[in-house]
Amino acid sequence: KQEVTQIPAALSVPEGENLVLNCSFTDSAIYNLQWFRQDPGKGLTSLLLIQSSQREQTSGRLNASLDKSSGRSTLYIAASQPGDSATYLCAVRPSNTGKLIFGQGTTLQVKP
């Protein structure tokens, strides 16, 4: 049974810091892995999608990596800003199924 874990559960950093969010999954048989952002009281916004054959994806100040064999992904945020404050969710899509299995998220606070 696939399980997704995110560490840390919460993180508070001063503005301008680079930071790394971690995601681990127990079964390496995945189609892809997706990072989402959720703002309080809002829906999910997709940030980055990494296919199982890829090692990383980049979008602006965000970089996500995937090491399928070790069951790990990281989301790197460069030069963090207060507007980055949100909950970041990692989700894997197991092979042969369309559903996403989510971690419990990392709540990030970036202080001005």
Next chain:
Amino acid sequence: DTAVSQTPKYLVTQMGNDKSIKCEQNLGHDTMYWYKQDSKKFLKIMFSYNNKELIINETVPNRFSPKSPDKAHLNLHINSLELGDSAVYFCASSQDWGGFGTQYFGPGTRLLVL
């Protein structure tokens, strides 16, 4: 233009009532999903439809009945609401079933059962 929309945004109701949540996507996707986010913010899939056909039915009480009248719509009807049904329900869609694309989420419906 909203890609995935849900109505209502908020729903407050009494235990034992029956209620429905509606979802519509204008992305031309074939697959739609319902997820539940509990009080601990944990998101878990409930159902998935591909081209109006039920594909995923997780361990969900049969008080929950999804219906897909067409590819662009997926509704969720809940009978005999219980306190434990209080949660945020998210609708999502993707290009196709088992494909490699991104899932797009709606804004959520916040259900509170009193």
